[in-house]
Amino acid sequence: MSNAVNTSSLGPTRTDAFAKRLKQRYTAERRFRALGMGAIVFSVSVLVFLLGNMLINGIGGFQRAEVEVTIDFPASGLSGDVASLSAPSAIQTLEMQGLDQIVAFYAEKQLGTDGAAEVSRDAWRDVAAELQADPTLIGRTEAFNLAASSNLAAGLAGEGSPEMQALAQRLVSEGRLAKNWDSGFLTRSDATSPQQVGIWGALKGSIFTMIVTFVLAFPIGVLAALYLEEYAPKNRWTELIEVSINNLAAVPSIIFGLLGLAVFLTLFPNLRSAPLIGGMTLALMTMPVIVISGRNAIKAVPPSIRDGALAVGASPVQVVFHHVLPLALPGMLTGTIIGMARALGETAPLLLIGMRAFVATPPDGFTSPATVLPMQIFLWSDEIDRGFVERTSAAIIVLLLFLMLMNGLAIYLRNKFEKTW
Amino acid sequence: MSPITLFLIAVGLGLIGWLAGRAKAWSFQKENPDVRPAARPVYYAWYVAVWVIVPVLAFAVAWSLIAPQLIMQSVLASPAAEVLPSFGFEREAWIAEARAVATGNAVGVFNEEAAALVEPFREAIGRYNLIGIAITILIAFAGGAWSFLRVKPDFRARTKVERTVMTVLLLASLVAILTTFGIVASLVFETVRFFGMVSPIDFLFGTFWAPDPMSNPANPDGSRYGAIPLFWGTILIGAIIAMIVAIPLGLMSAVYLTQYADPRLRAWIKPALEILAGVPTVVYGYFAALTIAPAIRDAAVAVGISGASTESALAAGVVMGVMIIPFVSSMADDAMAAVPGAMRDGSLAMGATQSETIKRVLFPAALPGIVAGIMLAVSRAIGETMIVVMAASPAANLTANPLEPMSTVTVQIVKLLTGEQTTEHPATLSAFALGFVLFVVTLVLNIIALRVVKRFREAYE
Numbered sequence: 001m002s003n004a005v006n007t008s009s010l011g012p013t014r015t016d017a018f019a020k021r022l023k024q025r026y027t028a029e030r031r032f033r034a035l036g037m038g039a040i041v042f043s044v045s046v047l048v049f050l051l052g053n054m055l056i057n058g059i060g061g062f063q064r065a066e067v068e069v070t071i072d073f074p075a076s077g078l079s080g081d082v083a084s085l086s087a088p089s090a091i092q093t094l095e096m097q098g099l100d101q102i103v104a105f106y107a108e109k110q111l112g113t114d115g116a117a118e119v120s121r122d123a124w125r126d127v128a129a130e131l132q133a134d135p136t137l138i139g140r141t142e143a144f145n146l147a148a149s150s151n152l153a154a155g156l157a158g159e160g161s162p163e164m165q166a167l168a169q170r171l172v173s174e175g176r177l178a179k180n181w182d183s184g185f186l187t188r189s190d191a192t193s194p195q196q197v198g199i200w201g202a203l204k205g206s207i208f209t210m211i212v213t214f215v216l217a218f219p220i221g222v223l224a225a226l227y228l229e230e231y232a233p234k235n236r237w238t239e240l241i242e243v244s245i246n247n248l249a250a251v252p253s254i255i256f257g258l259l260g261l262a263v264f265l266t267l268f269p270n271l272r273s274a275p276l277i278g279g280m281t282l283a284l285m286t287m288p289v290i291v292i293s294g295r296n297a298i299k300a301v302p303p304s305i306r307d308g309a310l311a312v313g314a315s316p317v318q319v320v321f322h323h324v325l326p327l328a329l330p331g332m333l334t335g336t337i338i339g340m341a342r343a344l345g346e347t348a349p350l351l352l353i354g355m356r357a358f359v360a361t362p363p364d365g366f367t368s369p370a371t372v373l374p375m376q377i378f379l380w381s382d383e384i385d386r387g388f389v390e391r392t393s394a395a396i397i398v399l400l401l402f403l404m405l406m407n408g409l410a411i412y413l414r415n416k417f418e419k420t421w
Numbered sequence: 422m423s424p425i426t427l428f429l430i431a432v433g434l435g436l437i438g439w440l441a442g443r444a445k446a447w448s449f450q451k452e453n454p455d456v457r458p459a460a461r462p463v464y465y466a467w468y469v470a471v472w473v474i475v476p477v478l479a480f481a482v483a484w485s486l487i488a489p490q491l492i493m494q495s496v497l498a499s500p501a502a503e504v505l506p507s508f509g510f511e512r513e514a515w516i517a518e519a520r521a522v523a524t525g526n527a528v529g530v531f532n533e534e535a536a537a538l539v540e541p542f543r544e545a546i547g548r549y550n551l552i553g554i555a556i557t558i559l560i561a562f563a564g565g566a567w568s569f570l571r572v573k574p575d576f577r578a579r580t581k582v583e584r585t586v587m588t589v590l591l592l593a594s595l596v597a598i599l600t601t602f603g604i605v606a607s608l609v610f611e612t613v614r615f616f617g618m619v620s621p622i623d624f625l626f627g628t629f630w631a632p633d634p635m636s637n638p639a640n641p642d643g644s645r646y647g648a649i650p651l652f653w654g655t656i657l658i659g660a661i662i663a664m665i666v667a668i669p670l671g672l673m674s675a676v677y678l679t680q681y682a683d684p685r686l687r688a689w690i691k692p693a694l695e696i697l698a699g700v701p702t703v704v705y706g707y708f709a710a711l712t713i714a715p716a717i718r719d720a721a722v723a724v725g726i727s728g729a730s731t732e733s734a735l736a737a738g739v740v741m742g743v744m745i746i747p748f749v750s751s752m753a754d755d756a757m758a759a760v761p762g763a764m765r766d767g768s769l770a771m772g773a774t775q776s777e778t779i780k781r782v783l784f785p786a787a788l789p790g791i792v793a794g795i796m797l798a799v800s801r802a803i804g805e806t807m808i809v810v811m812a813a814s815p816a817a818n819l820t821a822n823p824l825e826p827m828s829t830v831t832v833q834i835v836k837l838l839t840g841e842q843t844t845e846h847p848a849t850l851s852a853f854a855l856g857f858v859l860f861v862v863t864l865v866l867n868i869i870a871l872r873v874v875k876r877f878r879e880a881y882e
């Protein structure tokens with residue numbers, strides 16, 4: 001009884017207005033929460049859409065339309081012996097013996113006149129390459145899958161002119177035209193026809209460029225981080241160094257392209273579009289990232305280790321190189337890999353230093369003209385040809401795979417070497 | 422002789438010096454075990470190696486600059502050089518061809534006349550290579566001998582070696598200053614040259630942008646270099662449309678992930694957002710140009726808006742906003758994590774709901790950090806290149822309608838520097854002026870943002 005009297009004297013705690021307000025507040029709470037959920041769902045679905053889009057388009061890019069042509073070598077009059085075919089000049093020899101005409105003859109015989117015209121003009125080179133790889137073919141009858149022309153490929157995809165579509169249907173029903181896995185996509189270089197392109201040239205250029213970037217940025221970045229974190233006195237100079245490193249990390253990448261153009265290409269004008277110059281430009285961009293992550297890794301090494309080493313008589317240089325650096329190195333590597341992944345995907349600075357040229361042969365050194373994977377994607381994206389859309393997406397898949405591999409490695413290293421003192 | 426060969430020679434000779442120094446240090450330790458040397462053998466080894474490598478590398482740098490000129494002189498002095506035209510483009514071309522053949526970079530000459538020069542070239546290159554190697558070995562021997570003779574038990578090799586190490590460390594950290602200096606110098610130099618041809622007032626306040634790289638460079642039309650449409654396009658795409666997408670989505674993602682989400686969900690979502698941040702911009706650009714831009718145009722046409730373009734500012738801005746989401750989200754995450762837990766707990770203990778706590782306590786307390794993060798995001802968006810190069814328009818257009826084509830500063834830099842151009846033309850130089858403006862603006866944004874973050878972090882400690 002007394003309880004009831006007491007509460008009523010304080011007034012009811014849950015008036016209608018209170019309950020209404022509380023309900024409103026809980027509704028607002030739920031709304032806010034739903035908004036947060038919505039933001040996450042949106043971001044993740046964009047990611048899924050982006051990756052799904054590339055994947056669906058890109059799967060087609062790893063295939064190409066190929067027509068089957070059977071060539072009867074003994075009857076063709078090719079007079080090459082096994083030894084001459086394994087020589088490096090075999091392609092020229094075969095060309096002089098009219099291999100291109102032989103391929104055209106058999107194509108016409110089996111595909112009809114309208115079909116033969118749609119075998120890619122460079123198809124005989126593939127035949128020559130296979131002969132070179134396996135010279136005993138010359139004594140046999142062998143079926144080859146040769147690249148179809150872009151027009152026929154479009155016809156197979158249900159696009160292009162009605163005649164091409166009809167021809168594609170006829171050849172498919174004869175079992176002579178199919179979309180096959182194109183292993184050459186990973187081993188060829190840029191070309192003018194989507195049926196003949198590959199990404200090996202760009203991939204090789206990317207690898208060369210990354211080697212230069214790593215060789216320059218990693219030692220400089222690690223040494224600079226060591227100096228700033230362990231030895232640098234607090235004065236104006238070191239402050240200037242710190243400020244410039246922090247600013248460089250936030251400077252737009254295209255500005256580094258302008259620097260490369262104005263400085264590196266003026267110093268080395270005949271190295272335009274070489275991996276060396278590209279790597280140097282990207283190294284300047286990557287170095288601040290390595291310094292910043294390296295300093296964090298050094299900071300994480302507990303002072304007791306330094307004190308212990310100093311206490312037994314090590315010099316400051318010995319402390320750092322014998323104790324701090326080995327302990328901080330995994331953390332530094334993680335930052336370096338992340339920085340390198342960023343450099344691998346970078347296009348804008350390389351655009352300015354001339355790495356957008358059409359390069360049909362893979363680079364054979366650090367100073368020969370090259371293109372890189374993101375640049376290849378950019379160049380192909382300008383081609384409106386339907387075949388190039390698929391090829392571009394396929395190249396994007398390769399690029400993303402590389403990036404995920406690098407980031408996965410960084411995460412693995414971080415987890416493996418993460419230490420708590 | 423290529424720099425790489427010289428470098429390898431330097432390393433090889435250095436290794437010999439290293440081994441010799443160490444052997445000597447060991448030997449005097451063995452001969453007289455009672456006397457303790459001032460340093461361990463490895464430091465004597467490094468001491469000798471440094472005295473071999475550093476002079477050799479210094480010589481290699483100098484030689485790779487001097488040698489081509491000496492070779493050139495000796496070729497020109499040869500009788501074969503008399504066939505050369507006395508000056509002009511042809512002369513340069515022939516010389517370049519002959520050099521390429523002599524160094525093995527080309528198989529044959531295009532101009533028959535250049536063939537006569539190949540032999541003198543080959544001979545001169547061979548001669549100066551020999552001289553270079555001889556001097557290299559001489560220098561290495563001199564440095565090695567001098568340092569080797571100083572290797573004695575009472576010689577403090579460690580301090581000397583450590584001084585070298587410190588110098589190398591200092592030099593490495595100076596690269597950052599050199600890079601900054603290089604950027605500023607190259608931008609300022611070219612910008613000043615540009616302003617010598619086109620008045621800065623025309624450039625900064627003009628409203629018509631249409632540089633013609635093919636026009637007469639001696640007499641540029643200043644009225645074609647008005648950059649206002651570019652600045653406007655950059656601001657609309659990078660600072661307005663992209664931020665309208667990125668700020669709410671980024672903030673709400675951060676709020677949900679830090680305040681509401683189950684740890685297991687967070688463990689999946691956070692890496693997913695990081696993937697979004699790690700996708701190269703060229704992929705976003707491709708996505709914007711091929712998927713988003715046509716979709717936006719079709720949508721606009723479907724609701725009856727005429728004049729919608731596939732190169733609309735909207736497509737580039739929206740995709741850029743998506744790219745920035747993870748960036749804003751992680752900055753907001755940091756800022757909110759810096760707010761002391763006691764403030765949040767106090768609000769919750771008073772009976773505030775979680776969203777009220779976030780809106781009235783967490784956000785205001787984290788606001789400086791969030792604003793700084795947004796400034797960094799803006800600075801990143803206006804410097805972003807590939808998305809706009811692929812999805813925005815090359816034609817500058819001063820309009821408020823986001824469905825119309827619009828160009829940005831970075832698009833113009835790429836456009837002006839990737840076509841046929843001469844370095845002397847104002848159209849080429851204007852790209853550097855645009856780059857300079859971009860650099861200054863992003864620098865100011867970054868400096869302010871970093872200052873704000875620093876002050877804000879200290880406030881609660």
